[in-house]
Each structure stands twice: as C-alpha cells, then as structure tokens.
Amino acid sequence: AQSVTQPDIHITVSEGASLELRCNYSYGATPYLFWYVQSPGQGLQLLLKYFSGDTLVQGIKGFEAEFKRSQSSFNLRKPSVHWSDAAEYFCAVGAFHKTSYDKVIFGPGTSLSVIP
Amino acid sequence: NAGVTQTPKFQVLKTGQSMTLQCAQDMNHNSMYWYRQDPGMGLRLIYYSASEGTTDKGEVPNGYNVSRLNKREFSLRLESAAPSQTSVYFCASTDSLEAFFGQGTRLTVV
Numbered sequence: 001a002q003s004v005t006q007p008d009i010h011i012t013v014s015e016g017a018s019l020e021l022r023c024n025y026s027y028g029a030t031p032y033l034f035w036y037v038q039s040p041g042q043g044l045q046l047l048l049k050y051f052s053g054d055t056l057v058q059g060i061k062g063f064e065a066e067f068k069r070s071q072s073s074f075n076l077r078k079p080s081v082h083w084s085d086a087a088e089y090f091c092a093v094g095a096f097h098k099t100s101y102d103k104v105i106f107g108p109g110t111s112l113s114v115i116p
Numbered sequence: 117n118a119g120v121t122q123t124p125k126f127q128v129l130k131t132g133q134s135m136t137l138q139c140a141q142d143m144n145h146n147s148m149y150w151y152r153q154d155p156g157m158g159l160r161l162i163y164y165s166a167s168e169g170t171t172d173k174g175e176v177p178n179g180y181n182v183s184r185l186n187k188r189e190f191s192l193r194l195e196s197a198a199p200s201q202t203s204v205y206f207c208a209s210t211d212s213l214e215a216f217f218g219q220g221t222r223l224t225v226v
Contacts (some may be wrong), residue, residue, distance in 0.1 A: 004158075009156065034214070034215075036215075041219075041220075042216055042219060042220070043120075043206060043217035043219045043220055044159075044206070044208075044215070044217045045217075046214060046215070046216075048216060090158060090159070092215075093134050094213035095213075096213070102147055102166070102210065102213055104149075104210065104213055104215055106151075106158045106159040107158055108157060108158040109139075109156075109158050110161055
C-alpha cells in the first residue's frame with residue numbers, strides 16, 4: 001500500500017535562508033511523486049512532479065526536489081526562501097491501478113513559517 | 117478556464133441537518149475526488165469517481181454520499197451532519213495523477 005510521511009510538522013526559517021522539506025514514501029513499484037503548496041484559505045497548487053527520468057526536478061517558484069530511490073525520499077528544496085513562501089506543503093505519491101482507482105495519497109503536510 | 121469550482125465556500129450546519137457540496141470541473145477529466153482536510157492529518161479521501169456514473173469509497177466514506185451527475189459534476193452529500201464532519205472539504209480532478217483542486221468548502225457543524 002502507498003503511504004507518505006513528512007517528518008516535520010512545522011518549520012521556521014529566516015527569509016533568504018535555504019529550505020529543505022522532507023518526504024518519505026512507501027510504495028512497491030516506481031512511484032509518481034508530487035509536491036503541492038497550500039496558501040492560507042486556498043486550495044492546493046502543484047509545485048512539481050516526478051514521473052521518471054532525471055531524479056532532480058525543477059518546479060515553479062524556484063523550488064526543486066530530488067528523488068532518491070535508495071532512501072525512498074523526495075525532498076523539496078529552495079536555495080533562498082521568500083516571505084511569500086510561508087504556506088503548507090504537501091508531498092503526495094500516486095499510482096495507477098488496473099483493478100482499483102488511480103490513487104493519490106497525501107502526506108500530513110509541513111507548515112512553513114518565514115521570519116523577515 | 118475556471119478549473120475546479122466548488123460551492124459554497126463556507127457553511128454552518130446544525131447537527132442533523134443535511135446539505136450538498138457542489139463541484140464542477142471544465143478540464144474534461146475523467147477522475148474526480150472528494151477529500152477532507154483536518155489539522156495534522158493531511159488530506160483524506162472520502163469518495164472517488166473514475167468516470168461518469170461510477171463512484172467508489174475512499175478512506176473515510178461514513179456519513180457521506182456522492183453523485184457523479186455527468187463528466188463535469190461530482191457532488192458530496194451529508195445526510196445528517198455531525199460535529200465530527202466539521203472540516204475543510206476539497207474537490208479535485210486528475211489528469212495522469214496530477215490533481216487540480218477547488219478552493220475548498222469550510223464546513224462547521226454545531
């Protein structure tokens with residue numbers, strides 16, 4: 001069964017500092033991995049996704065993530081955080097199923113606060 | 117292109133009342149979902165619809181019913197609301213597993 005963990009419930013960083021949000025997944029086959037961002041009072045927006053190929057993927061807003069199969073991880077990074085990056089971040093793993101529905105499982109989320 | 121539209125955005129219900137949350141997407145996606153979001157628990161799947169006329173239960177279906185009226189619309193109904201159903205509800209549709217979300221409905225049951 002698919003599962004996603006995000007070890008950090010809340011992270012606080014200073015504006016301009018680097019950021020890394022952790023995500024670990026459990027899935028038997030090749031996973032499809034996603035990072036979404038949710039600003040207060042809003043729905044979720046896709047930051048980036050990994051399906052195959054280059055394990056370092058670039059997303060919107062200057063974010064990137066690296067897929068490490070050996071560690072079952074898909075950590076999100078940004079070299080320099082802006083105050084507008086304060087939001088909730090969700091990692092997700094998806095899988096196509098022939099006999100069931102196409103599942104997308106979300107992690108519990110990491111809340112990011114940015115200190116000016 | 118509106119994407120996924122949910123109504124209403126806010127709702128307060130009394131225990132035992134019923135209501136329907138509406139969702140429509142204009143991206144011609146086959147798959148649609150209803151999630152609830154609670155603090156510290158991420159998004160939990162309530163119901164899923166792979167195509168028009170088909171629906172399936174997700175992780176937390178108890179107390180809810182759904183209807184896939186056509187390819188565009190997927191509604192969620194609470195027949196007898198309970199305080200435990202206080203949550204933020206999101207509708208989504210997917211294209212090759214990439215999910216597109218509505219703005220959410222904040223529901224409070226008192």
